[in-house]
Amino acid sequence: MKRLRAVHVSRQAASAVTTALAGALASALVLAGAAGPALADPAPGPDPSPTAGSISGLLLTDQGEPLAGHVYAIPPEEGFEYRGTAGADGAYTIENVPAGDYAVHFEPFRTETEAAPYGYGPAYYPDALRLDDAEPVRVNPSSDTLFVNSALAPGGQISGTVVLATLTGSTPAVHTVVVPFTGEDAPPEDPFEAEYGATFVNDDGTFRVHTAAGEHRLAFYTRYHGQWIIDEYWQNASAVADATPLEVVPAEDIPGIAAELLAPGSLQFTLTAPDGTPLPGVDVSLVDHADTRTMLDLVTDASGVALAGDLPPGYYDLSVTNPPAGYSDAFIRGVMVFPGETSTLQSGLGDPLPRGATATPALPTDDGWLLLEGDSVTLTVPDAIDLESVGFVYSSNEQDDPRRGEFTLDGSTWTATIDLEGLWGHGALGIEYRYDLDLTHVAVLDTSIAREPGAAELTDGSRGDVALAGTSAVAGGVKAGGTATASGLEPKSWYHAWWFSTPTAAGWVQADATGAVSVPVPAGLVPAGAASAEHSLAFVSVQGALAGWTPVTVLAADNGGGGGGGGGGGGGDNGGGGSGGDGSGGSSGPAGSGAGATLAATGSEPAPWLGLAALLVAAGAMPAALRIRRRPA
Numbered sequence: 001m002k003r004l005r006a007v008h009v010s011r012q013a014a015s016a017v018t019t020a021l022a023g024a025l026a027s028a029l030v031l032a033g034a035a036g037p038a039l040a041d042p043a044p045g046p047d048p049s050p051t052a053g054s055i056s057g058l059l060l061t062d063q064g065e066p067l068a069g070h071v072y073a074i075p076p077e078e079g080f081e082y083r084g085t086a087g088a089d090g091a092y093t094i095e096n097v098p099a100g101d102y103a104v105h106f107e108p109f110r111t112e113t114e115a116a117p118y119g120y121g122p123a124y125y126p127d128a129l130r131l132d133d134a135e136p137v138r139v140n141p142s143s144d145t146l147f148v149n150s151a152l153a154p155g156g157q158i159s160g161t162v163v164l165a166t167l168t169g170s171t172p173a174v175h176t177v178v179v180p181f182t183g184e185d186a187p188p189e190d191p192f193e194a195e196y197g198a199t200f201v202n203d204d205g206t207f208r209v210h211t212a213a214g215e216h217r218l219a220f221y222t223r224y225h226g227q228w229i230i231d232e233y234w235q236n237a238s239a240v241a242d243a244t245p246l247e248v249v250p251a252e253d254i255p256g257i258a259a260e261l262l263a264p265g266s267l268q269f270t271l272t273a274p275d276g277t278p279l280p281g282v283d284v285s286l287v288d289h290a291d292t293r294t295m296l297d298l299v300t301d302a303s304g305v306a307l308a309g310d311l312p313p314g315y316y317d318l319s320v321t322n323p324p325a326g327y328s329d330a331f332i333r334g335v336m337v338f339p340g341e342t343s344t345l346q347s348g349l350g351d352p353l354p355r356g357a358t359a360t361p362a363l364p365t366d367d368g369w370l371l372l373e374g375d376s377v378t379l380t381v382p383d384a385i386d387l388e389s390v391g392f393v394y395s396s397n398e399q400d401d402p403r404r405g406e407f408t409l410d411g412s413t414w415t416a417t418i419d420l421e422g423l424w425g426h427g428a429l430g431i432e433y434r435y436d437l438d439l440t441h442v443a444v445l446d447t448s449i450a451r452e453p454g455a456a457e458l459t460d461g462s463r464g465d466v467a468l469a470g471t472s473a474v475a476g477g478v479k480a481g482g483t484a485t486a487s488g489l490e491p492k493s494w495y496h497a498w499w500f501s502t503p504t505a506a507g508w509v510q511a512d513a514t515g516a517v518s519v520p521v522p523a524g525l526v527p528a529g530a531a532s533a534e535h536s537l538a539f540v541s542v543q544g545a546l547a548g549w550t551p552v553t554v555l556a557a558d559n560g561g562g563g564g565g566g567g568g569g570g571g572g573d574n575g576g577g578g579s580g581g582d583g584s585g586g587s588s589g590p591a592g593s594g595a596g597a598t599l600a601a602t603g604s605e606p607a608p609w610l611g612l613a614a615l616l617v618a619a620g621a622m623p624a625a626l627r628i629r630r631r632p633a
Contacts, residue, residue, distance in 0.1 A: 049096075049098050049099075050142075051098075051099060051141035051142050052095075052096045052097055052098050052099070052139075052141075052142075053097055053098075053099060053139040053140060053141065053142060053143045053144055053145065054093055054094055054095050054096070054097055054139070054144045054145070055071075055073055055082075055084070055093070055094040055097055055102070055104060055137060055139060055144075055145045055148050056084070056091070056092060056093040056094070056144060056145070056146055056148065057071075057091075057092065057146065057147055057148035057149040057150075058086070058090040058091055058092070058149045058150070059071060059086035059090045059091075059092055059106055059108060059149075059150050059152075060090055060149055060150055060151060060152070061116075061120060061151070061152050061153075061154075062151045062152060062153045063115070064151075066086070066088065066089050066090025066091075067086065067090055067108040067109070067111060067120060067150075067152065068085075068086055068087055068088055068090070068108070068109045068111075069085075069086050069106065069107050069108035069109045070083055070084070070085055070086070070107045071083070071084045071085070071086060071092045071094060071104060071105070071106055071107070071150075072094075072104070072105040072107070073094050073097050073102040073103075073104055073137070073139075074102055074103045074104070074105060074131070075100065075102060076100075076101060076102075076103075076136075082094050082095075082096070082097050082102075097139045098139070099139050099140055099141040100138075100139060101136040101137065101138055101139075102136065102137050102139060103124055103125070103131055103134035103136065103137070104124065104125040104134070104137050104148055105122065105123075105124050105125075105131075105134075105195075106122055106123050106124075106125070106150040106152060107122045108120045108122065108152060115154060115251065116154035116155065116250075116251060117154075117251055118154065118155045118156055118157045118210040118251065118253075119154070119155050119210055120152040120153070120154055120155055120212075121152065121153070121154075121155035121156075121196065121210075121211055121212020121213060121214075122152075122195060122196065122212055123150060123152055123212060125137060125148055125150065126150075126151070127150075127151055127153075129182045129196075129212060129214045129215075130182050130183050132183070153212075153213050153250045154213065154250040154251040155210050155211055155212050155213060155248070155250065155251075156210070156211065156212075156213055156248035156249050156250060156251065156252050156253065156254065157208055157209065157210050157211075157248075157252070157253040157254070158178075158180060158208075158209050158211065158216070158218065158246060158248065158253075158254045158257055159206070159207060159208040159209070159253055159254070159255050159256075159257065160206070160207060160255065160256055160257030160258050160259070161205045161206050161207070161257075161258050161259070162176050162178065162201045162205055162207060162220060162258075162259045162260075162261060163205050163259075163260055163261070164176075164261050164262070164263035164264075164339075164340075165260050165261065165262055165263060165339060165340075166263045166339050166340025166341070167338065167339060167340060167341060168340070170260065170263075171263070172201065172202075172203060172204055172205030173201050173205060173220075173222075173259075173261055174200075174201055174202070174203055174205070175200070175201075175222055175223065176200070176201045176220050176221065176222050176231070176261065177191040177192075177198055177199065177200055177201075177220070177221040177222075177228075178198070178199055178200075178201065178207045178209050178218060178219075178220060178221075179191045179194045179196075179197070179198045179209075179218065179219045179220075179221060180194070180196045180197055180209060180211040180216040180217070180218055180246075180248075181194060181195075181196060181216060181217055181218075181219060182195075182196065182214065182215065182216055182217075184217075184240050184241055184243075185240070186240050187219045187230070187240075189228055190228055191219070191221040191228060196211040196212055196216065197209045197210050197211045211248055212248070213248050213249060213250040214247070214248060215245050215246070215247055215248075216245065216246050216248055217233060217234065217240070217243040217244070217245055217246070218233065218234035218243070218246065218257065218259075219233055219234075219243075220232055220233070220234070220259055220261055222261070222264075222312070224264070224295065224310060224311065224312055225295060225296055225310065227293075227295070229312055231261040231262065231312065232259070232261060234246075234257060234259055235259075236260075262312070262313045262339040263313075263339045263340040264309075264310045264311055264312060264313070264339070264340075265311055265313050265337040265338050265339055265340060265341050265342065265343065266307065266308060266309040266310070266311060266337070266341070266342040266343070267286070267307075267308045267311060267316065267335065267337050267342070267343050267344075267345065268305060268306075268307050268308075268342055268343070268344045268345070269284060269298075269300075269305065269306045269307075269308070269318060269344075269345045269346075269347070270300075270303070270304050270305050270344070270345070270346040270347075271284070271300050271304045271305075271306070271320065271346075271347055271348075271349065272304055272346065272347070272348045272349075273327075273348060273349065274348045274349070274350065276348070278300070278302070278303050278304030278305075279300060279304050279323060279324060279327075279349065280300050280301060280302045280303070280304055281299060281300060281322075282299065282300045282304075282320060282321075282322060282323050282324075283297070283298075283299055283320070283321045283322040284297075284298045284299065284300060284306040284318060284319070284320055284321075285297050285298075285318070285319040285321070286298065286308050286311075286316055286317075286318060287316060287317040287318070287319060288314070288316060288317075289314065289315035289316055289317050289333065289334065290314070290315070292317075295308070295311065295316070296308050296311075311337045312337075313337050313338055313339045314336075314337060315334055315335065315336060315337075315438070316335045316336075316337060317331060317332065317333045317334070317335070318331065318332040318333075318335060318345075318347075319331050320332070320347070320349070323349055323368075325366070325367045325368060326352055326365075326366045326367055326368055327349040327350070327352065327368060328349065328350065328352050328353070328354065328368055328443050328444060328445045328446075329443070329444045329445075330347065330349060330354070330441065330442065330443050330444070331430075331440075331441070331442035331443075331444065332345070332347060332439075332440070332441050332442075333438075333439065333440040333441070333442065334438040334439040334440055335439070347441070350443060352364045352365065352366070352368050352369070352370065352445060353370070353431075353443070353445065354431065354433075354441075354443040355381055355384065355433065355443075356381070356382055356383065357379060357380065357381045357431060358379070358380045358382075359372075359377050359378070359379050359429075360377065360378050360380075361373060361374055361377065362377055363508050365494065365510070367492070368445070368446060369445075369446050369447070369448065369494060369542065370429060370445045370446070370447045370448075371447070371448050371450075371494060371496075371508045371542070372420060372447055372448065372449045372450070373449070373450040373496070373505065373507075373508070374420065375419070375420055375421045376417055376418060376419055376420055376421070377417070377418050377420060378415065378416070378417045378418075379392065379407070379415065379416050379417075379418065379431065380413055380414065380415050381407065381413065381414040381415075381431070381433075382412065382413045383412050383413070384412060384413070384414055384433075385412045386435065387414065387433055387434060387435060388434045388435060388436055389406065389407070389434045390406070390407035390414045390416070390431065390432065390433055390434065391404070391405065391406050391407065391431075391432045391434070392404065392405055392406075392407070392416055392418065392429065392430065392431050392432070393429075393430045393432075394418050394420075394423075394427060394428070394429050394430075394447075395427055395428050395430075396423045396424075396425065396426075396427040396449070397425055397426045397427055397543075398423070398424060398425045398426075398427075398544065399422070399423060403418060403419065405418065420449055423449050424449045424450070424451040424544050425448065425449060425451060425542075425543055425544030426446070426447070426448055426542055426543045426544065427446075427447045427448070427449065428444055428445065428446060428447060429444070429445045429447050430442050430443070430444045430445075431443050431445075446542075448494070448496075448542035448543070448544075449544075450496040450505065450508070450540065451496070451540050451544040452498065452503050452505075453498060453503070453538055453540055453546050454503075455500055455501060455503070457538075457546050458500060458536055458538060458546075458549050462546055462548065462549065463548055463549055463550065464488060464547060464548025464549075465487075465488030465489075465548060466486050466487070466488040466489065466537075466539060466547070466548035466549055466550045467486065467487055467488055467550050468484065468485065468486060468487075468550055468552060469485050469486060469487035469516055477532055477552065477553030477554055477555045478521055478552060478553070478554055478555065479521065479554075479555050479556075479557055479558075480521055480522065480523045480524075480525050480526045480554050480555065480556060480557045481521060481522075481523040481557040482520075482521050482557075483518050483519065483520060483521060484518070484519045484520075484521050484537060484552060485516055485517070485518050485519075486516065486517055486519065486537060486539070486550055487514065487515055487516045488515060488548060489511040489515045489516070489517060489539060489547060489548070490511060490515060490547075491511055491512065491513050491514060491515045492510065492511060492512070492513065493510070493511050493541065493542070494508055494509070494510050494511075494541075494542050495508070495509055495510075495511065495517065495539040495540060495541055495542075495547055496508050496509075496539070496540045497509050497517070497519045497537065497538070497539055498537075498538045498539075498540065499521075499522065499525060499535055499536070499537060499538075500535060500536040500537075500538060500549075501535065501536070504522060504525075506519050506520060506522070506537075507519075507520070509539075517539070519537060521554060523557055525554045526554055526555070526556045526557070530556060531555065531556055532553055532554060532555045532556060533553075533554050534551065534552075534553055534554075535551075535552050535553075535554050536549050536550065536551050536552060537549060537550055537552050
């Protein structure tokens with residue numbers, strides 16, 4: 001059939017041509033007794049531009065027979081698609097189309113005839129299967145583009161069977177959708193947005209899908225937990241580029257297409273404390289290992305179990321968050337789910353560093369913080385000969401670039417030192433334990449690096465509610481070498497204490513339920529021979545903010561005071577008071593003065609490390625033939 005090319009005419013000329021053409025076609029169809037489906041209203045569009053034009057033509061077969069259907073004008077960039085509807089006479093007009101170039105897409109209604117037993121497939125003007133191959137149709141301002149006609153060939157059919165395979169057999173894939181698509185571009189995320197047909201597999205596992213003539217590939221979709229996932233592409237391909245093309249011939253069927261997909265599986269995850277006690281109410285997210293999308297968000301039950309059913313077989317990552325106080329978050333990577341099987345996995349959380357790891361100098365708290373001080377921290381993981389490797393990443397909320405590195409193995413102990421110079425405030429430390437079979441476990445701890453405040457920050461406006469309290473104060477002040485108790489802080493929160501005028505670290509302290517803290521008073525705060533000295537006690541939060549401060553009068557200690565007696569130790573603002581020759585004076589307690597002081601909380605030593613329970617995958621090794629499912633890009 002000889003095709004008329006699109007032409008542009010003025011509005012007046014277009015009106016006359018369109019009226020005459022539509023009238024002639026209508027008369028011919030009435031004489032022939034033709035009828036068509038009721039017409040849908042045109043799609044609403046944005047307010048028309050005063051210079052908008054239109055596109056009109058005929059929706060025809062390649063034999064010149066009219067078809068009813070929709071015709072779309074698609075702009076080159078994402079935006080509104082303009083629609084017209086062809087009736088039984090095949091004539092259509094797309095109104096109020098802004099000036100520009102468009103791809104015109106013909107979508108006929110389902111029509112089956114002897115010449116086209118599978119109907120007519122859609123196409124882009126003039127006769128292209130793919131949008132990229134469409135010939136642009138130009139709409140000029142205030143003019144009509146005419147004779148944008150189709151010549152649609154009869155479509156064809158692809159038919160076959162789809163089954164779900166387990167380790168012991170197979171069943172019909174009754175919830176699978178079969179979608180033909182063109183080219184090597186990924187098909188849409190929703191199978192029913194595909195241009196060239198989509199059909200569910202029947203109860204007996206068979207399928208028949210009608211589509212346009214030309215080269216197609218097949219995608220098999222299944223809906224899991226509200227998400228459409230492509231199980232595979234025909235034939236046994238996990239990527240579009242590896243799919244086998246099929247040439248659909250007009251009015252013919254391609255039979256015998258057989259696909260064997262993997263049946264869904266399940267994962268039972270049990271979370272415990274190191275002693276095996278179940279941990280209920282903990283958030284667990286299941287993430288696809290390949291594309292990092294979250295499949296399910298679960299919460300462990302009273303037995304510490306989170307059960308995830310109806311999962312595509314493959315590799316998953318688990319994210320464990322919101323554990324009880326004293327336990328850190330964890331990530332478990334590389335968990336395997338098998339077709340038709342329930343995989344089991346058990347994990348214990350460390351307290352608060354996993355697997356007996358240590359961090360020096362650092363204070364691990366019983367509410368899950370790792371409090372740091374100084375320019376570096378050394379991490380060790382002992383008795384870990386079953387690990388392939390260990391890595392770390394430190395991220396600070398105040399700095400952009402995370403610091404990454406690898407542990408080194410000496411005997412059975414892994415060791416790494418992290419440079420903390422220039423970092424301060426709230427951050428996170430991740431330790432990644434790597435096993436064989438691509439299984440990894442990542443523990444993430446909240447951290448804080450002590451920030452040294454400046455003396456200029458201690459103003460009347462920054463004092464807050466902090467004040468001396470309790471029985472630590474004696475007449476006129478607090479004793480050097482004793483303890484100062486301050487109130488007015490956030491209950492149960494952690495702070496780093498500093499003595500001024502010269503900043504002297506007093507270590508990490510935790511406020512009690514009333515917001516009070518006890519801070520050691522360095523003996524060296526009172527000069528030798530002096531009865532007292534004026535100082536300030538400041539507190540910096542784990543986020544690095546000055547929480548408040550209070551002035552303090554420090555009194556000389558008995559029998560030698562701050563400088564030490566007899567053969568005494570070092571004095572001054574930054575030196576811890578040494579014991580005198582008679583054994584009196586000074587303090588060398590766990591949070592003594594100076595940058596090198598031992599970190600302390602309430603004067604008690606932190607509890608011994610609790611180990612990380614082994615990760616168990618009870619279902620065995622992943623079959624070599626396992627095909628990992630992919631989602632659309």
